[in-house]
Amino acid sequence: MLITDDFLPVPVPESLSATYLVPTVGLPSVTARTAVSGLAGRLAEPVHGLARQMLDSPLMSVDVRPIGEFPELPPDLLSAFGAGAEQLDRLAAASHLVVVQAEYRPGWPPAHEWAARAVAAAVAETVGSDVVDVFGLQFLDPAAALRTLPDAQGRVRLVDWVLVPYSSDAEGLWFTTKGLRRFGLLELQTQGVPDHLTRAWGAVMTGAARRLLRDWTDGLTGDDVPAFVQLPVLATVTGHDIAVAYGNPEQHGATAPVLLRLELDPATDPEADSFLSLRPPAGHAGPAGRYFAAACATLFAGIQPDVRYARADDAMSRAVATARAGLGDIRARFRGGRLPAETQLVVKYGLPGVDGPEYVWAGVTSWDSPERIVGVSASDSNTDATVRIGSPVAVEAADIVDWAVLDATGVIEGGWTQAVLDAGNPPTP
Template sequence: MAITDEFLPVPVPESLSATYLVPTARGSGAKPAEAVAALGERLSDPVGDLALQMIDSPLMTVDTRPVSQFPELPPDLLAAFGATPGQLEQLRTANELVVVQAGYRPGWPPVHEWSARAVAAAIAQSLDGDLIDVFSLQFLDPATALRSLPDNDGRLRLVDWILVPYSPTDTGLWFTTKGLRRFGLLELQAQEVPAQFTRAWGAIMTGAARRLLRIWTESLTEQDVPAFVQLPIETTVTGHDIAVAYGSPERHDSAGSAGLRLDLDPATDPDADSFLTLLPPAGQAAAPAEYFAQICTRLFGSGQPEIRYTRPSDAMARAVETARRSLRSARDRFLIGGLPPGVQLVVKYGLATDEGQEFVWASVTSWSNPGRIVATSTSDAASDPTVRVGTPVVVETADVVDWALLDGRGVIEGGWTQAVLDERL
């Protein structure tokens, strides 16, 4: 296929590899083929056969090494990706690591990943322990690892193979994927995502990963690995893509869809990752934050806090007083980076209208001036057409009536006025 303005040439690696570890404190004595055979029907026939073939080939190695011979794995990162205290204790007390490594060419199926994970899960099961996926720095118990492998019909959930971490920036949330490189594809990223759409955008990123991975692997069906695969610059993510990625194709209306544009963001540091950046389609007038909010709402419904006109009351006055009394402390924590990872500071402020004040929320991006907050609106204002989800706003600190800390699940601190409103319902 010739390179055109409609396609993005993405380089294909010559080979791929997978590494899994099984910590043990009592010696492994691991016999991979016997461990795999002992799983019986817990492994699908295709994966079981594949694992046994790989064990007997030079494409897989299984060896036991002293812990001191393997680079130290950071406990804080393992915990951030879901490791339990018990799993961290397994690693801390381990004398040896069973190391399962496999390599294969890019394409589908990802033989290196399926076989290495199956063998590592089988060994962990035989040792009454857990395994570590080195690529994602995740601990997996054997049952979880086995459930992630394809069934007899080759079906699997992509969410079991990729993560979608995010972190706050001055302009919203920065999302990336971690897992597409298992299959040779560059990871995805998106910036300026409004904080209230954390879950919805994570699902859209996963759906986009599924759509692009399908195009990628369908381009790698020939025996000779091409130097490049041409991905479409403009792509559409559907509700069906998202549902299939989560393993529930029947649970989402496949009619919903959202257009996205791809841009290649090559790394300038040789040790850093390059990304495929998700952007609004060409010709889209809305800013990225505003467009991302629109498509999240289109596919999943509104994620913005309710806008309410309220009448004064003693309870509301106390709530506003509590919020304003602690607002300086909230600002101090924001400025020194004292908020937990993935948590956003939002403020609620009033807009003057003929009917009184309309209260809307905004996500703080900068607060260097004590009297003025630079933020991104998380609400559409009924009274001001310039205040839309994802648009930048400047808020006078004196107009703030409430603040809250939000993570992907909701309010974890603050939100006193909202609590009063909720009690009235």
């Protein structure tokens, strides 16, 4: 293996395992094979066939155990990763667990994860229970678990398999991934992220995970599992990587790439995890947080990914009025192909919330009717779980409060409300 300054050798585990649980009251009334047979026609055939094959092989085991024989799952951690009160109550009331375990070699496809999740979801759906993903410490509704499995083309959303938790420390926010070890890759981490980049950097981490996972699986395509895979020291992340990770590859305009330096941070405690750290490229002057903010500005076209404002002062009112007065002209230029080359039109609009509207941005993909825009969200919403980065959205023109034309450097036209928020004064109309 050639070791250079351009690549980082990352160790490859010999095998990978997946474990899923289905809590039951009493012994389950169905076998795993019967439950999986019931998915015929509902699950994409590559995965349905894979689940049936692994059930009949020594690579998978399905056991029913009294719940006391299995290590207790910590309710506080389950809650932290989204478990609801009813799900925790069903787990507490369960007398038995259906334990689905599978093993497979590192590489793509991750047959152990896909097959084990499919079998557990089939059993849980049949007996009216939940799926517990032991690796992610997550409860999954059976129908939701099935939706995370590959479609007929073998495509999945990485956000269904990799979480990005974060916490605060003295230097800012500490982000990690939780899910890349399913595929044999070390988890990622970033430290010193500014507080205001919470949602944006979570999306960047997800995009970086997608890019590195592709490089990782490309290095595992041979017949033999190598001892190491060489990953590029400078990882390139684009808006397209983020959109693909969120399951919307066709819904994202081009963005300039962002470079992140990859470093191996081995654990000093044998019981702790090692990480791949994402840092600014060598030679970057200033704090890391400044580079992370610039990276988000590039990937999200120079606008804040989720912006709220509640003030109705004169400057903001003038900014909104100026933006709305220009909607007819900017629509005509957009539809007539008269915007500058290599630019994107985005609009800011309001989503209803308990504390007032939440204002988010969306890239415009079509504007056939003056009253309605079809586009793709540029941010995750705090108030609407269906509005996520890269997801398709329909925007009523009456809800628009701003628009902007963007190139690779940021806003080149419009953005009046953003200017008020950032600098206190709108640009001259």
